[in-house]
Amino acid sequence: MSTLSPSPGGIRAGRRRPLEGVVLLLLGAAGVVSLLVTAGIVFTLFNEGSGFWREVSVVGFFTGTDWFPVNDQFGVLPLLAASLQIAAIAALVAIPVGLGSAIYLSEYAPERLRRVVKPILELLAGMPTIVLGYFALESITPAFQNVGVIESGRIYSMLSAGVVVGLLITPTIASLSEDALRAVPRSMREGAFGLGATRRVVSTRIVLPAALSGVMASIVLAISRAVGETMAVTLAAGVQPNLTADPRDPAQSITAVIVQVSKGEAVRGSTIYESIFAIGAVLFVVTLLINLVAVALVRRYRTIYQ
Amino acid sequence: MSSNSRIGGEVSQHAENRIPAMEVENAGARELVDGPTVFDCHDVSVQYGRSLALTGVNLAIRRNEITALIGPSGCGKSTFLRCLNRMNDLIPGARVSGDIWYAGEDMYATDVDAVDVRRRIGMVFQKPNPFPKTIRENLAFGMKVNGIKASPDRIEEVLRRAALWDEVKDKLDDDAFALSGGQQQRLCIARAIAVQPEVILMDEPCSALDPISTLAIEELMRDLREQYTIVIVTHNMQQAARVSDRTAFFTVVQDDRGRYGVLAESDTTERIFRAPADKRTQDYITGRFG
């Protein structure tokens, strides 16, 4: 007690704590599990689908305009086109509705309204997609039939699927864009108001441009969700591969093929079983690219105001 | 009350002839004439929701002068400043009562366009708040909003007025965020001047700046006084003494209505600093309080 000089067994030597090392290792291992999941996805998509590439030529796969497994025709174009077309219709619905809602909530709405409406929109975001598929089938398609956009008797169409997927991704755009808009410092709005700008001018010329990368990221993420959306699309757009430009036609998306094949008894090792991994890989790559764009955009918007 | 302010308006026409005659070298040597009032404030109170922020302010602000609003924090000086261009309108729950007459007109009359008020009464904020755009676009924004053509000549002119031209003339199309804090604040002043306001309100414009930038901006204010009426909120008493013609001292009162600001006194800056009438002013200025 009388002296505080360090001794070999004393304060500076540091105790060994093997147990701590083990716990830390476990925590670290858990951190790495997420990496294993990604590796697992990549591995299984290419490994389980590897037989497919022996049966089907890569060129034929990417340029073929027919998906007709019974005839050994495996052209991904009609599926990819349907997925992208539905996503495009969804974007046409969701961007104006979602962005308009976001601007209204962030720049115009009284705080009390915002506090009520935002959770409601998030409720829509958390809605299981099977519910929206049912809604498309039971309500949206009949409504389109009533106004004569879709001929009566036609159950499936990309238009209904696109509209319902648009509803599905609207809250994503509204909620994330609203966050981005609100992250724009108030001082910037005040600066513009102080120069005699109206609320519309402040919203569109100052706040929106300042939040643009965050807003874009929300749109990109929403589109990625639309491309990978499954149940609503399967139920509403049907299971018939169809390369068509008419959005009123039914057409089978990549995801709908995977569902359709999975419902049947596809034997492991058969070409049809392997084909879903092949088109799953296409879907994975497409959404991954879109997501990477979103991540890059988010990073940019974080660096501006932090 | 309205006739009172009409008199203010009446005086302003005489003032047209008088102002050019006022040859002033610097703030210290300036001889104050009781010029026309620009703002006539009667019994102004501000509430945020249910809490009272400021009450009972009677103050006249005169043309082509720099009026400083000083006082301890929480005294409502910034709140009062924001009444003068109806900036408080934008804060949900804020309510302004009493009368503020701007050049003989009730600024808060129900048929007055608040957007026009803010176009004519410019504001510079505590922290420099350039838009995330280029220097040129920062200036052009307000000009376009007000229907003024943002010609290169005009841009050069306002940048020269804001003593910024030499520093930025080669980088007008650079991001305004790349400027230093002091330059950004001068850009914000230039931005305010560019829309040709009649009054410039400044809310602690130097509080985020270093001493050299502060000096540059004070010089600029003295320069701008010739053409504009300036109201500045500052917590820096030396600054108030250096640049202002008149000073209004706000203070905090705590009673059963809560903690709120009142105007203790207002007078020429010289008198406020040499011989304040109010004990609270004296305590504050001599550093015994706040």
Added chain:
Amino acid sequence: MTTGSAELPVAATAHRPLAKKRGRPGDAVFHGLLLTALGIALAALAWLFISILSNGLGNLSWDFITSRPSSNPARAGFISALKGTLVLMFYTVLVAIPVGFAAALYLEKFASRTRDDLEAKLRRRERRIAERRAAGAGGPGMAFAQVRLAWSRVWVRVGPPVNHVLDVNISNLAAVPSIIYGLLGLALFVAIMGFSKSLLAGGLTLGVLVLPIIIISAREAVRAVPVSIEQGAMALGATRLQAVMRQVFPAALPGMLTGSILALSRAIGETAPLIVVGGVTYATREPSLNPLEADAQPLFAMPLQIYSWADRPQQAFLDLAATGIIVLIASLIVMNLLAIWLRNRYTRRW
């Protein structure tokens, strides 16, 4: 007042009077468009609820909840689906929560250190070893210290980029379409590990699916705990790990659980990955709730039952699907309320 204004023509030129309030058509139109957008979003949601309630309320009864599936729509019920979902959730929680929480603590508290921190630590370890060698220490303790030093040397270089990759990877995983997880589950659990197309395989798949979401929300909860708590513990002599496990983790736990419940409420409605893993079975028997028997139970759950009803042409089954949806949404709402209650009850403002 009137006399005054009559005498002031000059003042008007010196001081242009303040403009009267005027309509700005552009602004009004813009405002109207924004309100329309929000109105459309809310109206669509209302339409969705009305359409589901009007189709499904008629069948909703205690019998519906307690009956087994049937090919006769009048007798068909939801009990198998409900029990299947319960077993699925058991495995989802079992996989996702321990791994997710551990990963969140690691990433937030140990992996986020900068290169400078790591270098400082390396220097400390080097110094300590040199001192102990000088003091003549040896044996297994010394060897262990050498191993740790070697690891430190590697980690200084590798750590920061690895942690960055982990970060990007998790946010990417959260955005991978759920059907891809279905393919992963099918290949990994069924084809490679040899489970049957069962509740076990489905539950594990959903566990992997929600893992990134749980990690992200749990990290936020950990981040919300002020550093001062941890530093306080360390100032009392706790190691960093002790401080994290005994102070930070308990403090973050309510937030972590809230996020997990919300993640599970996403898992409960997932349909596509379950179809990919297990197909659409028409289970008529009730699955056992015993988790150990899960591999023997065909994969069946609420969303699958809804899908198989919605996929039939008869209106009676479509209406049953709506009834199933009502039960599904009701369970979602219960979970959300639970999460909100938990947040309000236990979350402290620091």
